[in-house]
Amino acid sequence: MTADGDTGTGDAVDMRDSGTGRTRGDGQPDDAGRAARRDEAVRCAVEQGLLGPAAPIVGLLDVVGIRESAAALRAAFDAVVAPGTPVLHAFAVKATPLVPVLRLLRDAGIGAEVASPGELALARAAGVAPERIVLDSPAKTPAELREALALGIAVNADNPQELERIDALVRTTRTASPIGIRVNPQVGAGAIDALSTATATSKFGVALRDEGARAWLVRAYADRPWLTRLHAHSGSQGVPLSLMARGITEIHALAEEINRRAGRQQIDTIDIGGGLPVNFGSDATTPTHAQYARLLAEAVPGLFDGRYGLVTEFGRSLLAKHGTVVARVEYTKRAGGRSVAVTHAGVQVAARTVYAPASWPLRIAAYDAKGHPKEGPEVLQDVAGPACFAGDLLAEGRALPLLEQGDHAAALDTGAYYFAHHYAYNSLVRPGIYGYAPGAGGGMRFAVVREPQTVEEIVAESGGGHTGALTAL
Numbered sequence: 248m249t250a251d252g253d254t255g256t257g258d259a260v261d262m263r264d265s266g267t268g269r270t271r272g273d274g275q276p277d278d279a280g281r282a283a284r285r286d287e288a289v290r291c292a293v294e295q296g297l298l299g300p301a302a303p304i305v306g307l308l309d310v311v312g313i314r315e316s317a318a319a320l321r322a323a324f325d326a327v328v329a330p331g332t333p334v335l336h337a338f339a340v341k342a343t344p345l346v347p348v349l350r351l352l353r354d355a356g357i358g359a360e361v362a363s364p365g366e367l368a369l370a371r372a373a374g375v376a377p378e379r380i381v382l383d384s385p386a387k388t389p390a391e392l393r394e395a396l397a398l399g400i401a402v403n404a405d406n407p408q409e410l411e412r413i414d415a416l417v418r419t420t421r422t423a424s425p426i427g428i429r430v431n432p433q434v435g436a437g438a439i440d441a442l443s444t445a446t447a448t449s450k451f452g453v454a455l456r457d458e459g460a461r462a463w464l465v466r467a468y469a470d471r472p473w474l475t476r477l478h479a480h481s482g483s484q485g486v487p488l489s490l491m492a493r494g495i496t497e498i499h500a501l502a503e504e505i506n507r508r509a510g511r512q513q514i515d516t517i518d519i520g521g522g523l524p525v526n527f528g529s530d531a532t533t534p535t536h537a538q539y540a541r542l543l544a545e546a547v548p549g550l551f552d553g554r555y556g557l558v559t560e561f562g563r564s565l566l567a568k569h570g571t572v573v574a575r576v577e578y579t580k581r582a583g584g585r586s587v588a589v590t591h592a593g594v595q596v597a598a599r600t601v602y603a604p605a606s607w608p609l610r611i612a613a614y615d616a617k618g619h620p621k622e623g624p625e626v627l628q629d630v631a632g633p634a635c636f637a638g639d640l641l642a643e644g645r646a647l648p649l650l651e652q653g654d655h656a657a658a659l660d661t662g663a664y665y666f667a668h669h670y671a672y673n674s675l676v677r678p679g680i681y682g683y684a685p686g687a688g689g690g691m692r693f694a695v696v697r698e699p700q701t702v703e704e705i706v707a708e709s710g711g712g713h714t715g716a717l718t719a720l
């Protein structure tokens with residue numbers, strides 16, 4: 248069994264020939280093509296043994312789809328900015344913290360937004376150049392700040408105390424880092440409280456509407472000629488586009504005010520963050536990056552008139568629709584009149600969905616034992632995970648062709664914030680993750696993105712090297 252298929256080289260990242268990054272003629276993502284590739288990938292994963300009794304769960308990533316999304320994102324903003332505007336699209340690494348994915352995106356012209364030493368290390372391991380990395384964490388240590396400034400990585404200060412630390416560093420070190428301040432425009436919450444970054448009391452950034460905040464910001468820039476950026480990240484899943492645009496309108500107006508006071512274009516770049524919501528209800532890509540870019544161009548024309556460079560930090564909207572978790576149905580049963588399929592995908596790969604199913608419903612696709620889309624009349628059934636608590640359900644009362652033992656259940660649109668975000672409940676192993684792309688002679692070729700975790704690794708990271716530590720104390 249090889250993860251590389253018949254023609255693979257073992258190189259997890261370079262499958263350049265197999266996808267062109269093309270989108271449909273109208274610049275819209277090819278949703279039908281993506282769904283067809285997904286079906287083919289599930290079938291080939293079963294056929295090639297990536298998925299089977301010994302490997303009952305895998306994560307799959309659509310390399311062609313990721314390239315298409317990267318190209319569509321770039322085209323969306325190229326279409327609205329003045330010619331020659333510097334634009335950096337920095338992928339939010341937390342959405343899919345996998346080195347081969349970051350390399351694929353790098354080669355598609357996308358940088359990285361990082362928020363921890365681990366994420367920075369992933370971006371660097373992927374070969375993302377420092378000038379294409381943005382550091383945004385709300386809790387940067389002095390050591391992290393020093394490293395970022397030494398490397399020339401862009402830094403957005405979250406709060407006045409962090410700015411004081413940066414003050415001390417720029418006094419003593421020369422740095423190529425563009426430095427900005429993150430502002431919370433406080434335009435209000437979206438549908439999911441835990442993900443709403445622009446509420447009055449959000450923990451992120453300088454709260455723009457708080458008393459004295461605006462004056463403090465204007466002063467902070469006036470006192471620091473090296474502050475050249477302004478950052479806001481006010482969108483997320485559940486936030487309407489109009490609200491996101493309001494947040495950007497606010498920070499653009501603030502940039503204009505700061506520049507007016509400075510009598511020069513001190514703020515030369517606006518970082519609009521990410522946060523474009525994803526449609527988890529069907530294969531349609533909606534909203535698109537192009538729709539958002541056009542909305543911003545209408546709502547904030549001054550943003551794109553050539554006086555400001557642009558940074559974006561999209562995560563979920565770039566990757567979500569390109570990932571699929573596929574799990575074997577180990578058993579089926581009936582309980583209280585309900586059909587239940589017990590699969591190998593649950594809270595360990597879909598923590599958000601399991602703990603907050605109303606906010607994070609996932610589509611489930613049924614495949615048969617050979618990985619073909621399952622036919623037959625739909626029956627309401629629960630799709631359960633392997634973890635030992637009752638709520639470990641991927642879907643409850645879902646209408647699907649009746650799943651049987653040995654079939655497969657796939658959780659769709661899980662390329663961001665799902666299978667790369669393993670939750671270690673019940674010491675369940677992290678599944679292997681494979682990228683796929685059409686092979687020259689039909690079928691799909693696979694490349695290893697992340698090896699499946701072994702039980703030995705679980706023991707080792709669970710103190711296996713310190714067995715007698717406590718009894719010896």
Ligand SMILES: *Cc1c(COP(=O)(O)O)cnc(C)c1O
Pocket residue numbers: 339341342360383480482483484520521522523560561562563564
């Ligand atoms: C999480 C995050 C992003 C990406 O958000 P998405 O909703 O995945 O697009 C971008 N910028 C910052 C600062 C973030 O915290």
